[in-house]
Amino acid sequence: MTPKPAADPNAPSLNPLARKLAIYDTLTDREIARLAEAIGGYRDVAAGEDIVGVDQRTVFSTVILEGWAARYKLLPNGRRQITALHIPGDFVDLHSFLLHVMDQGVTALSHCHVAQVPHEALRKITDSEPHLTRLLWMSTLTDGALHREWLAAMGQMPTAAQAAHLVCELYLRLDAVDLVSNAGFAFPMTQVELADTLGVSTVHLNRTVQELRAMKLITWSGGRLTVLDFPRLAKLGQFDPTYLHQRREPR
Amino acid sequence: MTPKPAADPNAPSLNPLARKLAIYDTLTDREIARLAEAIGGYRDVAAGEDIVGVDQRTVFSTVILEGWAARYKLLPNGRRQITALHIPGDFVDLHSFLLHVMDQGVTALSHCHVAQVPHEALRKITDSEPHLTRLLWMSTLTDGALHREWLAAMGQMPTAAQAAHLVCELYLRLDAVDLVSNAGFAFPMTQVELADTLGVSTVHLNRTVQELRAMKLITWSGGRLTVLDFPRLAKLGQFDPTYLHQRREPR
DNA sequence: CGACATATTGATCGACTTCAAGTGTAGTGG
DNA sequence: CCACTACACTTGAAGTCGATCAATATGTCG
Numbered sequence: 001m002t003p004k005p006a007a008d009p010n011a012p013s014l015n016p017l018a019r020k021l022a023i024y025d026t027l028t029d030r031e032i033a034r035l036a037e038a039i040g041g042y043r044d045v046a047a048g049e050d051i052v053g054v055d056q057r058t059v060f061s062t063v064i065l066e067g068w069a070a071r072y073k074l075l076p077n078g079r080r081q082i083t084a085l086h087i088p089g090d091f092v093d094l095h096s097f098l099l100h101v102m103d104q105g106v107t108a109l110s111h112c113h114v115a116q117v118p119h120e121a122l123r124k125i126t127d128s129e130p131h132l133t134r135l136l137w138m139s140t141l142t143d144g145a146l147h148r149e150w151l152a153a154m155g156q157m158p159t160a161a162q163a164a165h166l167v168c169e170l171y172l173r174l175d176a177v178d179l180v181s182n183a184g185f186a187f188p189m190t191q192v193e194l195a196d197t198l199g200v201s202t203v204h205l206n207r208t209v210q211e212l213r214a215m216k217l218i219t220w221s222g223g224r225l226t227v228l229d230f231p232r233l234a235k236l237g238q239f240d241p242t243y244l245h246q247r248r249e250p251r
Numbered sequence: 252m253t254p255k256p257a258a259d260p261n262a263p264s265l266n267p268l269a270r271k272l273a274i275y276d277t278l279t280d281r282e283i284a285r286l287a288e289a290i291g292g293y294r295d296v297a298a299g300e301d302i303v304g305v306d307q308r309t310v311f312s313t314v315i316l317e318g319w320a321a322r323y324k325l326l327p328n329g330r331r332q333i334t335a336l337h338i339p340g341d342f343v344d345l346h347s348f349l350l351h352v353m354d355q356g357v358t359a360l361s362h363c364h365v366a367q368v369p370h371e372a373l374r375k376i377t378d379s380e381p382h383l384t385r386l387l388w389m390s391t392l393t394d395g396a397l398h399r400e401w402l403a404a405m406g407q408m409p410t411a412a413q414a415a416h417l418v419c420e421l422y423l424r425l426d427a428v429d430l431v432s433n434a435g436f437a438f439p440m441t442q443v444e445l446a447d448t449l450g451v452s453t454v455h456l457n458r459t460v461q462e463l464r465a466m467k468l469i470t471w472s473g474g475r476l477t478v479l480d481f482p483r484l485a486k487l488g489q490f491d492p493t494y495l496h497q498r499r500e501p502r
Numbered sequence: 503c504g505a506c507a508t509a510t511t512g513a514t515c516g517a518c519t520t521c522a523a524g525t526g527t528a529g530t531g532g
Numbered sequence: 533c534c535a536c537t538a539c540a541c542t543t544g545a546a547g548t549c550g551a552t553c554a555a556t557a558t559g560t561c562g
Contacts, residue, residue, distance in 0.1 A: 055493070071399065073399065073400070073403040075403060075407050075408070075489050076489045077407070077408075077489060079407040080407070081402060081403035081406040081407045083398075083399040083402045083403060084399070095392045095395060095396070098385055098388060098389040098392055098502050099389070099392055099393070099396065099496050100496075100500065100502075101493065101496070103396055103399070103400070103493050103494035103496070104399055104494075126381050126384065126385055127381045130377050130378045130384075133377065133381075133384060133388075134349055134377055137349060137384075137388045137391070138349040138350070140388070140391065140392060140395065141346045141349055141350055141391060142350070143395055144346060144391065144394055144395040144398060145346070145350065145354055147334075147395060147398035147399060147402060148322065148324065148334040148335070148354070148355055148398060149324070149354070150402055151332055151334045151398060151401055151402060151405065151450075152324040152326060152332035152334060154402065154405050154406055154450065155332040155405060155447075155449070155450025156326050156328070156330040156331070156332045156450060157326070157328075158549080159549090159550080190507085190508065190509090191508070191509065191510095192507095192508080196406075198406070199402075199405065199406025199407060200550070200551085201550070201551050201552075202508095202509085203510090203511090203550085203551075203552080203553095204549085204550050204551070206509065206510060206511090207510090207511090207550095209509095210510085238326050238327045238328060242306065242352060242354050243354035243355075245350050245351075245352070245354070249351065251349050251351075409517080410517085410518085441539090441540065441541090442540070442541065442542095443540080451518070451519090452518070452519055452520075453540095453541090454518085454519075454520080454521095454542090454543090455517085455518055455519070457541065457542060457543085458518095458542090458543090460541095461542085
C-alpha cells in the first residue's frame with residue numbers, strides 16, 4: 001500500500017506486460033500507464049487456433065495475459081517446427097511491429113486470453129518514450145537469446161539433455177511471472193507439440209520423457225509438470241541461466 | 252519534415268552499416284551522418300580470434316566492415332554450435348547494447364576489419380532518433396528471424412537440405428551488400444566450422460558437400476563457393492526468402 | 503457407451519557418429 | 533628443388549541414435 005514509487009515486479013496488480021518488462025529494469029508509473037493505454041483490445045483464442053497467421057501483414061501485436069502459445073513454421077515437406085514457446089506476459093509477435101510480415105505463425109497451445117496493442121500505439125511509444133522503447137526492444141532481444149540457446153541445444157545435445165534444458169528454461173521463465181508452485185507448473189503441451197519443439201519424432205520424445213521420469217528428474221501428468229531435482233536436471237541439460245538476462249538493471 | 256533525398260543503398264560511398272540499414276528503409280542524410288558519428292574507432296581482428304568474448308560485459312558494439320564472423324556457443328561437453336554468421340555490414344553484437352552481458356561469443360572466421368560503436372552513442376541515438384532506433388531494432392529482429400529459420404531447418408530437414416538452405420540465405424544476404432559476382436562469393440569457412448553451424452559431424456558434412464557437388468548444385472573450392480543452379484538449390488533447401496525481410500518500406 | 507485424441511510399446515531401417523587412416527595443398531626452411 | 537610441417541579435406545568400417553511403421557493402451561468427452 002505504499003503510494004507510488006518504482007514498480008514492484010511482484011505486485012499482483014501490475015498488468016502482465018508491465019510485470020514482464022519490470023524483470024529487466026524498473027518502470028516508472030508513467031511508463032506503466034503508457035503501456036496500459038497502448039492496449040487496444042482483448043481477445044480469447046481457443047486451444048489449437050492461430051493467434052497470428054503466417055505471411056499475414058499485421059497492424060497490432062499480441063500479448064498473452066493467460067495461456068500458452070507457440071511460434072511455429074510449417075515446411076513445404078509438411079513438417080512443423082515450433083521455434084518459441086510463449087507464456088503469460090510474453091509478446092508473441094512484437095517483431096511484427098517492424099518486420100510487418102509474419103514469417104512464422106503463432107498458435108494457441110491452450111485457451112488464451114490476450115491483449116492487442118496497435119502498431120500505431122507502439123510507434124507513438126517509440127517516438128516519445130526512449131526508455132520504454134529500449135525495454136520493448138530488449139524483450140525481443142531475449143527472444144533472440146532463447147533462439148540461439150535452442151539452436152545450441154538442438155545441434156549439440158542428445159534429446160534427453162535438450163528436453164532437460166527446455167524444462168529448466170521454462171521453470172525459470174514461469175517463476176519470473178509467479179507461475180511456479182510446489183516446484184511445478186501447469187504445462188499444457190502434448191507430446192506431439194513437444195516433439196515438434198525439440199525436432200524429434202513423437203515416439204522418440206515419448207521414450208525421452210520416460211527416461212527423465214526414470215531418472216527421477218521430473219514428473220509430468222495431467223497437464224502438470226513437476227521438477228524433482230533441479231540441480232541434476234540443469235546438469236543434464238547443461239543449463240546456464242545467463243542467457244535469460246533476468247536481471248533488473250538500467251537499460 | 253520534407254524527406255531529404257533518399258539514400259541510394261547501392262552508392263558505393265555509403266558506409267557498410269548505413270548500406271545495410273538502407274535495405275530495410277530509406278535513410279535521411281542526417282541519419283546517415285548520425286551513424287557515421289557514432290563510430291568510435293576501428294580495429295583489425297585476425298582469423299580465429301574472438302571479436303567479443305563470452306560472458307563479457309561490453310561498452311560498445313561491433314560492425315563488420317570487411318570479413319566474416321560467427322556467433323558461437325561452447326557447451327560444457329566441449330562441443331561448439333555456431334548460431335549466426337555475419338558478413339560485412341552486420342552488427343555482430345548489437346544486442347549487447349541492452350543485454351549488457353554476452354551470452355555467446357563472436358569469433359572472426361576470416362581476417363576482419365571492424366568498427367566499434369560505443370553504447371553511449373547508441374543510447375543517444377535512441378534518445379533522439381526514433382526512426383533510426385527502429386531500424387537498429389529491426390536489424391536485431393532480422394537476426395531473430397534467421398535464428399528461427401535455422402531452428403526449423405535444423406529440426407526438420409535432412410543435412411543436405413539444411414546446407415542448401417544456408418547457401419541460399421548467404422547468397423541473398425551477400426547479394427544485398429554487393430558481394431556476389433558470377434553467381435558465387437568468397438566463402439572463408441572451413442568444413443569444421445560449417446559442420447558446427449549445421450550441427451553435424453565433419454565427416455557427415457563432408458559427405459553432404461560432396462552430395463551437393465554431385466547434384467551439380469554448387470562448386471566450392473579455394474575459398475570460393477559458386478551456385479550452379481539456384482532454383483534447384485532453393486527447392487532442395489525448401490528456401491523461401493520471406494524471412495530475410497529485404498524490402499525497403501517505412502518502418 | 504462409442505469416438506477420438508493422446509500416450510505407450512515393439513520391430514525394423516536408415517541417417518548420422520565415431521574412430522581411424524589416407525590424400526591433397528600451401529607454407530617454411532634447407 | 534626437395535623435405536618437412538600443418539592443416540584441411542576425403543574415405544572406410546563399425547556402431548548408435550533416432551525415424552518410421554504398426555499396433556495396443558489410456559484417457560476424455562459427448
